Amino acid sequence: MTTLYHLPLSPYCRKVRLVLGEKELPFELKVEQVWERREEFEALNHAGTVPVLVEDDGLVVADSNAICEYLDEAYPERRLVGQTHQERAEVRRLVAWFDQKFGLQVTASLYGEKQLKRLLGQGPADAAVLRAGYANLKLHMQYLGWLVETRKWLAGPNLSLADFAAAAHLSTLDFMNEVDWAKYEAVKEWYALIKSRPAFRPLLGDKVSGLLPPRHYQDLDF
Amino acid sequence: MTTLYHLPLSPYCRKVRLVLGEKELPFELKVEQVWERREEFEALNHAGTVPVLVEDDGLVVADSNAICEYLDEAYPERRLVGQTHQERAEVRRLVAWFDQKFGLQVTASLYGEKQLKRLLGQGPADAAVLRAGYANLKLHMQYLGWLVETRKWLAGPNLSLADFAAAAHLSTLDFMNEVDWAKYEAVKEWYALIKSRPAFRPLLGDKVSGLLPPRHYQDLDF
Known part of the structure; x- marks a missing residue:
């Protein structure tokens, strides 16, 4: 069976899990604690990062982008990169927006400072970095709001990888209770649609040691 | 004609120029000083970054990745993403390696600290960031060395986008005279092959205000 090496809260791994789920491909998840720098894992990916996908053959x-492009080429029945x-x-513009711009400006600042630093024993979160992360999150939520108000899905009339990339980052932040949904009604409606898809269900059951998600995290009518 | 909005020293723009050149597609270059935040340009790309490609139609x-994937799909005669x-x-793993890992760990530290900060009037380069950039450059050059010693081109037997992504970053650093080629003979031989391709020639003639490349930058037998 296809194996995905992952970390539960990594938005890049979550994006791949959503794509695998949406394409109804069976797969086995293996948690890879990348900071242990396991030799057998680094032989699979010299960068030492998750996600890594290993096929039966x-x-x-x-790399999450390489994996998603591969999955769309190898299993094209339900196209997610567009026609x-x-x-x-x-x-692809929006996937880069969320995985790189949002990823650096928001996810790395909040998830990175609060969660990863704790995990890696790198000391307390830097208040200035958190402040910048929250300020950037607001701007990104406004842009997301504009997208969902002018289009059915983020990239146009069809559900696509762009929706999953964005939802993956938001779901990581939501697990940490960092998203003030009441302020962003239109984004919340779009996110509720993604959240109610079967592909999303496994993410709602994720357990992370030392971190309890807020009650609304699992709730489809949050 | 196809138009590419770019900045001469951006490795992401250079990668796209190499792909356009390798596919022998005619195009017009327009320098976009992104820090001016020109409204018409930000309407083309809300992220306000280069490269942006505009086709006749x-x-x-x-986004450089979106552009390169598009060019390989629209002009597939000379495949650069592999078969x-x-x-x-x-x-794609290697493109992500160079554009993201090398980009963050090396190019952003050296080109970003030395060139972009000067351009944007953000004060002098941070010595600690430069030190980290130089240390990372060494590690990356060793990895590049391993790749070129075990394979014909970076991703295998065929020239690919991976070679152009790596060469683009190195060419930016080389323009700034930051690469100690004498220490990396195998990488130098590979780079000389890329440098001698017709697609590379326009990059050798780039002019950047306030920065003169070293003599060997233009030399094919450096």
């Missing part, structure tokens, strides 16, 4: 795909050049360009 | 593609799933996974 031995194919190894590292036309224009759709594909818009999906 | 009005198609806009933003098989395995080749494509390896090309």
Whole structure:
């Protein structure tokens, strides 16, 4: 069976899990504590990061973007990167937006400072970094709001990888109770649609040692 | 004609220029001083970053990864992302390695601290960041050395986007005279092969205000 090496709260791993689920591909999850720098794992991915996908035939795909592009090429029945050049360009622009811009400006600041630093014993969160993260989160929520108010899904009329990339980051922050949903009604409605998809269900049951998600995290009518 | 909004020293723009050149696609370059936050430009790419590609028919593609994937799909005669799933996974893993890992750990530290800060009037370079950048550059050059000693091109037997991503970052650093080629003979040989391709020639003639490249930058037998 396909194996995905992951960490439960990594938004990049969550994005891949959503894609696998949406394509109804069976897979086995293995938690990889990347900070242990396990030799056998680093032989699979020299960067030492998750997610890494290993197929039955031995194919190894590292990096969340490489994995999602691969899955869309190998299992094209339910296209998630779009059909036309224009759709594909818009999906990829938004995936880069969330995985890189949002990832650096928000997720790394909040999840990185609060969770990863604690896990790695790197001391307390830096207040200035947190402040910047919260300020950036507001701006990104406004942009998300604009997207969902002008389009059915983030990249256009069809559900796509862009929705999963964005929802993955938000779900990590939501697990940490960092999203003030009441302030962003339109984004909340879009997120509720993603959250109610079967592919999302496993993420709602994730357990993370030392961190309890807020009650609304699992609730589909939050 | 296809238009590419760019900055001469951006490795992400350089990668796209190499791909356009390798595919022998005619294009027009427009320098976009992104820090001016020109409204018409931000309408093309809300992230306000280069590169942005605009096709004759009005198609806009933003983000260097989205552009390169688009070019390989729209102009597939000379495939640069690989053919098989395995080749494509390896090309994309390495593109992510150079554009993200190398980009953050080396290019952002050296080009970002020395060049961009000066351009943006953000004060002198931070010595600790530069030190980290140089230390990381050594490790990356060793990894590059291992790749070129075990394979014909970075991702395997065929020239690919991985070579252009890596060469783009190195060319930016080389323009700033930051690469000690004498220490990395195998990498130098690989880089000389890329440098001698017709697609590379325009990059050798780039002019950047306030920065003169070292003599060897333009030299094909450096």
